[in-house]
Amino acid sequence: MPTKTEPRAKSGEVAFIDLAAQRRRLGGRIDEAIARVLAHGRFIMGPEVAALEDELAEFVGMRHAVACASGTDALLLPLMAKGIGPGDAVIVPAFTFAATAEVVALVGATPVFADVRPDTFNLDPESLAAAIATANATGLRPAAVIAVDLFGQPADYKGIETVARAHDLWVIADAAQSFGAQSDGKQTAACGDIAGTSFFPAKPLGCYGDGGAIFTNDDGMAALLKSIRVHGGGKDKYTNVRIGTNSRLDTIQAAILLEKLRIFPDEIEARRKVAARYNDALADTVATPAVAGGATSVWAQYTIRTPRRDHAAAHLKARGIPTAVYYPTPLHQQPAFANYPVVENGAPVAEELSNQVLSLPMHPYLEPVVQDRIIDAVRGAVS
Numbered sequence: 254m255p256t257k258t259e260p261r262a263k264s265g266e267v268a269f270i271d272l273a274a275q276r277r278r279l280g281g282r283i284d285e286a287i288a289r290v291l292a293h294g295r296f297i298m299g300p301e302v303a304a305l306e307d308e309l310a311e312f313v314g315m316r317h318a319v320a321c322a323s324g325t326d327a328l329l330l331p332l333m334a335k336g337i338g339p340g341d342a343v344i345v346p347a348f349t350f351a352a353t354a355e356v357v358a359l360v361g362a363t364p365v366f367a368d369v370r371p372d373t374f375n376l377d378p379e380s381l382a383a384a385i386a387t388a389n390a391t392g393l394r395p396a397a398v399i400a401v402d403l404f405g406q407p408a409d410y411k412g413i414e415t416v417a418r419a420h421d422l423w424v425i426a427d428a429a430q431s432f433g434a435q436s437d438g439k440q441t442a443a444c445g446d447i448a449g450t451s452f453f454p455a456k457p458l459g460c461y462g463d464g465g466a467i468f469t470n471d472d473g474m475a476a477l478l479k480s481i482r483v484h485g486g487g488k489d490k491y492t493n494v495r496i497g498t499n500s501r502l503d504t505i506q507a508a509i510l511l512e513k514l515r516i517f518p519d520e521i522e523a524r525r526k527v528a529a530r531y532n533d534a535l536a537d538t539v540a541t542p543a544v545a546g547g548a549t550s551v552w553a554q555y556t557i558r559t560p561r562r563d564h565a566a567a568h569l570k571a572r573g574i575p576t577a578v579y580y581p582t583p584l585h586q587q588p589a590f591a592n593y594p595v596v597e598n599g600a601p602v603a604e605e606l607s608n609q610v611l612s613l614p615m616h617p618y619l620e621p622v623v624q625d626r627i628i629d630a631v632r633g634a635v636s
């Protein structure tokens with residue numbers, strides 16, 4: 254049986270994200286980590302969960318990491334903890350994954366969509382200010398903003414925080430795609446007033462199922478989040494002092510993440526090299542992704558822009574090269590969100606991006622020979 258990457262290096266199907274290559278690198282370590290959990294049997298909140306929380310907090314330089322069941326919950330639990338609900342507006346970018354806005358609606362608050370910047374694809378602080386005005390005009394109380402680090406690049410935290418401070422907004426960093434990236438020397442999971450990330454398998458640091466974590470320096474907030482993730486537990490688990498939910502990270506997933514975290518810095522560097530190679534080879538052909546000054550990306554996606562996007566995708570597909578469109582529809586145009594407010598001057602950048610973006614295969618184990626094939630195909634598609 255050929256393995257998944259080597260024989261197809263020169264022809265055949267390319268992997269969009271090659272988790273099998275990482276699995277080969279980790280060898281028996283994952284199996285051993287899982288076997289240890291099977292042996293001790295503490296599948297819920299076992300010792301690996303606390304160990305992972307300590308390592309994650311240290312990695313990002315925060316006092317607390319609170320593991321939870323998913324990246325979606327890593328945004329939902331902070332909203333619950335803060336008591337954000339009906340009558341509150343939470344500003345979100347229109348160009349992001351559905352979870353960013355969905356959690357706002359889930360707590361009964363109103364997502365208000367703002368536009369993004371054409372260069373970084375991230376929330377435009379000017380549009381944030383305009384969206385706050387839109388929320389006020391609609392009779393809502395602007396309570397928070399969720400800044401998304403799209404495709405692995407930090408949002409403009411300086412610009413966003415300046416606007417947020419002036420209007421007394423709580424800043425939630427949606428670092429689901431950016432874990433390990435830095436903004437002015439600070440980890441994205443340490444940005445904003447609170448940050449959440451995802452360990453979905455395809456994220457830069459992924460487990461083998463669902464998982465997430467929340468980061469805060471506030472002891473009281475950390476205690477609140479730990480209560481909410483186990484049904485609002487109080488002094489013991491059968492005393493419920495608030496409405497919570499079930500949002501624990503499985504011990505097995507924590508054990509897997511502990512192993513993956515060891516090679517993560519090395520993988521970030523490998524991703525950076527792959528992105529630099531794409532940049533060099535494609536910058537004269539398509540709009541390559543721009544990383545803002547003072548920021549680093551973990552390249553969750555490598556996303557180009559071209560007006561001939563659909564043609565390019567078909568051209569690559571015919572050559573065995575998978576691509577993806579994140580996101581084909583901006584959230585304010587999705588049926589589920591159609592009735593929520595959009596910033597007064599609309600989100601034309603988000604709309605244009607959804608017609609032009611194309612994400613290329615991107616992972617730390619992308620070999621130069623395979624990458625050259627992808628580069629040649631992209632150049633052939635748009636020339």
Ligand SMILES: *Cc1c(COP(=O)(O)O)cnc(C)c1O
Nearest residue numbers: 323324325350352353429451453
């Ligand atoms: C993946 C993702 C989430 C949600 O994470 P899950 O672990 O899939 O629940 C939230 N926001 C963004 C921007 C994401 O990419």
